[in-house]
Amino acid sequence: MTSGQPQLDLQQFFPYQFSILSGQVSDYIALIYKQQYGLTKFEWRVLATVGQHLAISSKNIAAFTQLDKMQVSRAIARLIKIAALEQQNSSEDRRSHLLALTSIGQQMYQEIVPLVIEQEKRMLAGLTQQERQLLSSLTLKLSAQLADQ
Amino acid sequence: MTSGQPQLDLQQFFPYQFSILSGQVSDYIALIYKQQYGLTKFEWRVLATVGQHLAISSKNIAAFTQLDKMQVSRAIARLIKIAALEQQNSSEDRRSHLLALTSIGQQMYQEIVPLVIEQEKRMLAGLTQQERQLLSSLTLKLSAQLADQ
DNA sequence: CTCTTATTGTTTTTTTTGTAACAAATGTTA
């Protein structure tokens, strides 16, 4: 190798390919919660998390969704404003409140969940079952490794 | 299935897993060009693209990197300011200029490229060769499918 | 040609986001 310039073909570079796909996946799912329900990604994640936990503090939402506490704070504020969430006083620690879905929030959650699950299916429909499993397990494996460092 | 509420476990939901990993990958590569060279993601992509093409217009950079023309415009402005890029007049169309690396830009490019390639290797070191190929080919396959729609 | 439309890129404005300071409550230590 006498070699010349170091070269990099961005299109062939895994982190770049991945970044592109990530945007596509994100946009594809957002079609549901953004266009149809006017939620941002963070709001959707908070809604999904509260729906999953029934009553949960802001701190735990942040831990669960991997969002910053301020992003969570703002998403909560917005969800309360549209009456999808309500605060309950948790007697134990007066700094924090437990959050729960209102009936409006419940309804949104129950409407959106099947739609995003369908959307996920549609998104992955071009892959075989085996490919889907591989992609998911490789995603989790790499993610776990990067989290360790 | 008499079934109750529709439920969604965010942690098990592929688009969520993927979004987390994407952030991790992005941050991991950014360690090189951000911390060591003070470039943003967009600036790095533009630099890499000009390095790859030698002389290229703003419009084509945008097409190539999948960035918005305004993001490209600003990244170019910043790269010119730090003397990594220069404009050449392209006689054909006086609206647009061809962009090329200066010797400083050349040097940055040639320093960064091997470093990010190393970083990519390090990032993927925990996967087998087969797994890396699978991940890359599945990424490309899904990406191509989503681009069609 | 000349008038309209489209392209290319920049600038301006608005909105969103992130960083850091803050308040309120709790926990800890001397």
Place this chain on the structure above:
DNA sequence: TAACATTTGTTACAAAAAAAACAATAAGAG
């Protein structure tokens, strides 16, 4: 228990990004 530190969440300000308006040029139609 008084003083200090930590946790939890919000607010204020600064940085960044997106949206929209703009200028300059080019292309196309009549």
